[in-house]
Amino acid sequence: MAERVDWTNADDPQDVVHQLVERLYEGHTVLFPTAATYALAAYAERTEGTERIMLARRSDDWSPTLAVHDAEACLALAGAHSDAGRRIIERGLPGPLTLLLPPIDDEDLLPPETRAMVVHQNKLAVRVPAHEAIIETLRLLPEPMILMDGPPAASRPEAALEFFGNLVDILVDDGPTPFGKPTTVIEVTAPSIEIRREGVVPRGRVHRLASEIITFVCTGNTCRSPMAEALFRKLLADSLGVNPDALPDHGFIIQSAGLSAHDGASAADEAINTVKDQGGTLEDHVAQSLTHQMVHFSDRIYVMTRDHRSALVSHWPEASAKTALLGGRHDVADPIGGDQARYRQCAGQITTHLQQILADIKSRRRA
Numbered sequence: 001m002a003e004r005v006d007w008t009n010a011d012d013p014q015d016v017v018h019q020l021v022e023r024l025y026e027g028h029t030v031l032f033p034t035a036a037t038y039a040l041a042a043y044a045e046r047t048e049g050t051e052r053i054m055l056a057r058r059s060d061d062w063s064p065t066l067a068v069h070d071a072e073a074c075l076a077l078a079g080a081h082s083d084a085g086r087r088i089i090e091r092g093l094p095g096p097l098t099l100l101l102p103p104i105d106d107e108d109l110l111p112p113e114t115r116a117m118v119v120h121q122n123k124l125a126v127r128v129p130a131h132e133a134i135i136e137t138l139r140l141l142p143e144p145m146i147l148m149d150g151p152p153a154a155s156r157p158e159a160a161l162e163f164f165g166n167l168v169d170i171l172v173d174d175g176p177t178p179f180g181k182p183t184t185v186i187e188v189t190a191p192s193i194e195i196r197r198e199g200v201v202p203r204g205r206v207h208r209l210a211s212e213i214i215t216f217v218c219t220g221n222t223c224r225s226p227m228a229e230a231l232f233r234k235l236l237a238d239s240l241g242v243n244p245d246a247l248p249d250h251g252f253i254i255q256s257a258g259l260s261a262h263d264g265a266s267a268a269d270e271a272i273n274t275v276k277d278q279g280g281t282l283e284d285h286v287a288q289s290l291t292h293q294m295v296h297f298s299d300r301i302y303v304m305t306r307d308h309r310s311a312l313v314s315h316w317p318e319a320s321a322k323t324a325l326l327g328g329r330h331d332v333a334d335p336i337g338g339d340q341a342r343y344r345q346c347a348g349q350i351t352t353h354l355q356q357i358l359a360d361i362k363s364r365r366r367a
Contacts, residue, residue, distance in 0.1 A: 002031070002161060007133055007174040017136045020170065024141065028169040029053065031160055032137075035130040036096040036183045036200050037150040038160035040167060041067060044114045044143045052167045054117065056148045065098055065125040066110075066118040067147040069138035074126055077101060077109060078188060083299075084210035084251070085188030091297055092209045094130040096179060096200035098149075100187040101126060117146055123187065133172050155180030204249065211253045214357075215298040216326070217308055221258030221287040223336050224304045226267045227347050228326065229256035230280040232354045239358060244280075257290035259311055268336065270343040278347065295319050302357070305331040326353050 010016045020030055027048030030041050040056055042049025044066075057063050068074055071093040078085055078101050089099070100123040104110055110124070118125050127147055129135065138145060154160035155177040161168060184206060185197035193210055195203055214232070218225035233254045237244040247254060265287040266272075272282045295301065295316045301323040303309045313320045326332055327349070335346040 002168040003170045005170060005172050007033070007172050013132065014136070016172075017133065017140065020133070020137050020172070021140045023170055024049065024137070024145070029167060030137075031157075031164060031168045031171045032129070032134040033131050033157075033172060033174040033177050034096065034134060034149075035094075035178050036181060037152060037154040037177055038157060039067075039129065039134075039150060040148045040164050041134065041145045043141060044111075044117075044146050047113075050117060050146050053146045053148050056164055056167055062149075063120045063125065064117050064146045064148050065127045066114065067127050067129055067134070067138060067145040069135055069144075070094070070128060073144075074099065074128055077104060077124065077126055079104065081190045082188050082192060083212070084191070084193045085186075087211070087297075087299075088186060088188075088193065088206070088209045092201070092206075093128040094135060095128070096130060096181075096183045097127070098183040098185045099126045100124070100185065100196065102188070102190075114144070114146070127183065131174070133174070149183060152181055207251070208248045208253065211248050211251050212300075213253045213255065213298045215290075215294055215301045216254075216256040216303075217259060217290055217301060217312065218256075218304045219258055219260050219308070219334065220265070220336075221256055221261040221289075222265055222268050223271050223343070224332055224334060224346065224350065225256035225258060226282055226285045226287075227271050227275055227343075228302065228304075228350050228354065229254055230275045230282050230285070231278060231347065231351055232357065234278065234280040235351075235354055235358050236361070239362065255294070257288050257294055259290055259308060261287045261289045263288055268343075270335070270338070270340050273340060274343045274347045277344075278351075292316070298322065300324070302326040302353075304334075326350065328353065 024043040027046040029049050029052050031038050032041055042053045053064050071089050074089050081102055103119045103124045150160045150163050154163050157173045179200045182199040184199040184201040187194045187196050216225040216228040233244040240250055242250055267282040267285040275282045309323055335342045
């Protein structure tokens with residue numbers, strides 16, 4: 001009978017983790033909760049455990065995965081095959097995703113014995129499971145774990161025990177898993193992705209995780225950056241032949257923010273009218289402050305002035321390479337307080353520079 005560990009009521013979860021690491025080192029298997037279902041795990045360096053994981057394999061569509069502890073470790077395995085894949089890894093992990101990656105030949109990252117267990121149909125299956133118990137255990141292990149997900153019914157500990165039977169040595173019981181569905185399986189190809197199985201993470205969410213995020217930044221997010229956002233959404237959507245609201249489904253998220261925004265403020269009336277005249281809309285715009293998450297996940301950031309860039313890079317030095325002046329070498333002057341003609345002039349200047357961004361995107365897509 002499997003040993004049961006009550007994670008919910010553990011006095012010292014870290015002590016539990018140390019015990020699990022010790023047992024995995026000894027070659028035992030552990031049934032962990034994840035965000036999707038319970039999953040059976042063994043330390044990759046102990047054949048006593050991994051052989052039992054392989055016994056749970058049902059088919060190539062239900063095979064073991066390599067479990068690593070964070071997105072950075074997953075990126076090392078993924079290489080530079082796909083920008084969309086990189087974005088999913090950075091934005092979606094840890095989480096209920098299984099990634100199918102091109103296999104690598106680096107034996108330091110993936111020893112042949114481990115490779116034989118987690119490469120199926122010439123695809124490396126990788127997960128970063130989202131539960132404290134398994135993540136903290138992975139952090140303390142020098143090598144990854146081999147993981148076998150349970151079926152949807154294995155979202156409850158008793159059902160998971162019944163499914164895996166005598167292959168389980170230790171159960172980490174944390175009650176029902178949050179979602180009770182299988183992971184979403186995504187094949188990372190060059191240059192994009194393909195959803196092989198829709199699970200916890202729906203298709204639309206996957207496309208948004210993989211989207212290229214372009215952020216426009218000014219001071220208050222009521223004039224220049226919202227106009228840039230709205231005008232570029234219109235230009236890009238027209239280029240792709242889609243509705244601007246459908247851009248995330250086609251690989252793009254366009255947003256704007258301010259370095260000193262009054263959160264919740266509307267766009268300036270003159271900005272709303274100017275954008276409307278050009279076929280866009282700012283009626284529902286709500287000003288927002290630039291956040292760490294926005295900076296971290298943006299692929300490209302365009303600021304209106306050199307002072308904006310200096311302030312942004314001073315606060316987020318890691319964003320220097322992806323932050324550029326929208327006007328190239330020239331500032332886009334603030335039209336605030338000016339009349340409608342001044343806003344139209346500003347929008348014209350912005351549009352000229354947006355055309356260059358659009359041309360760059362078209363060039364990359366052709367390549």
